[in-house]
Amino acid sequence: MVNITRAADLSVIGANGGVWTAPVGTSAPTSPLVQPATPWEPLGAISDDGLVYGFDEDSQEFTPWGLTSPFRSTITKSVRTFQFTLWETARTTAMSVMYRIPAADLAPDAESGLTTYAETASPAVDRRGWWFAIFDGDTARGMYVPQAEVSDRSDVTFKQDELSAFEITLTAYPDSAGNTVYHTDKLPTTPEYSGS
Numbered sequence: 001m002v003n004i005t006r007a008a009d010l011s012v013i014g015a016n017g018g019v020w021t022a023p024v025g026t027s028a029p030t031s032p033l034v035q036p037a038t039p040w041e042p043l044g045a046i047s048d049d050g051l052v053y054g055f056d057e058d059s060q061e062f063t064p065w066g067l068t069s070p071f072r073s074t075i076t077k078s079v080r081t082f083q084f085t086l087w088e089t090a091r092t093t094a095m096s097v098m099y100r101i102p103a104a105d106l107a108p109d110a111e112s113g114l115t116t117y118a119e120t121a122s123p124a125v126d127r128r129g130w131w132f133a134i135f136d137g138d139t140a141r142g143m144y145v146p147q148a149e150v151s152d153r154s155d156v157t158f159k160q161d162e163l164s165a166f167e168i169t170l171t172a173y174p175d176s177a178g179n180t181v182y183h184t185d186k187l188p189t190t191p192e193y194s195g196s
Contacts, residue, residue, distance in 0.1 A: 009188045012141070014050045017134040019043045019084060021097060024127050024147045028182060032133040032142030040131060043097065044088030047165060051132060053143070054081035054169075079171060080180045082132065082148070086166040089156070097150060098166045100126040125149060130170065142184040146175040 020029075020040040029036040036042075058077040061070035086094045096103040100123050108115045130145040154167035172180040 005193065007188075007191065009139075010190060012134075012139055013136045014134050015136045017046065017051060017132065019046060019051070020131040020133075021093065022129045022131070024129050026129045028144035028146075028184070029131055029142065031184060031186070032135070032140040033186060036131055041093040041103070043086055043094050044091045045086075047085035047087055047167075049085055051134065052081075052083040053132075054083060055079075056081060080145075081151070081172070082130070082145070082170040084168065085154075086168065087163055089164050089166055094166055097126075097128070097168065098153060098156075100124065100150070127173065130172075138186070139188065140186040144182040144184070145170070145172045145180065146182070148172040148180075 020036045020042050022036075022040045026039055029040065056077065056079040057075060059073045060076050061073045063070045086098070088094055089098075092103050092106050095101070095106055099117065099119055101117050106115055106117060127147045127149045130143075130148050132141075132143040132145075134141040134143075148170040150168050151171035152169035154165075156164055156166065158164050174180050
């Protein structure tokens with residue numbers, strides 16, 4: 001009889017996590033177990049939908065004359081996205097990301113205490129560095145994105161029985177080494193397969 005190998009500690013639940021952003025060119029935090037230091041800025045509470053790490057890929061198949069199955073394929077598109085919902089919509093960093101405005105420009109006026117800003121009809125590119133940390137007990141995953149920008153954002157609802165939120169999707173761009181995402185994980189050891 002076949003013995004099916006199972007190890008519950010090798011499964012991962014996104015029980016907790018956080019998102020930070022910094023200017024492009026900021027070095028990655030050293031570990032998901034260490035609090036990111038300045039200039040990394042937290043984006044605060046994320047909705048209970050968590051983080052969706054997306055893979056958008058296309059390929060081209062080549063089927064030679066006389067065959068009905070391809071004998072080769074090539075990847076023609078490989079995009080990484082990150083989708084999450086920010087619940088702290090009054091946080092300066094979250095507003096800066098949502099509206100593509102530098103955080104320094106969102107400082108309140110010293111006399112009136114009011115924060116004023118305008119949304120442009122011609123938004124400029126707003127690439128930033130990103131750090132994602134996901135935790136499940138002793139397991140931790142860290143993902144460093146050297147440069148990404150918000151490529152999609154949802155409508156914002158202001159309603160009595162609903163929390164206003166910024167639902168955003170980031171698209172990662174390659175760095176000078178051609179990489180889009182760097183991983184730093186603390187994972188349990190996979191037991192050696194015994195064949196039984």
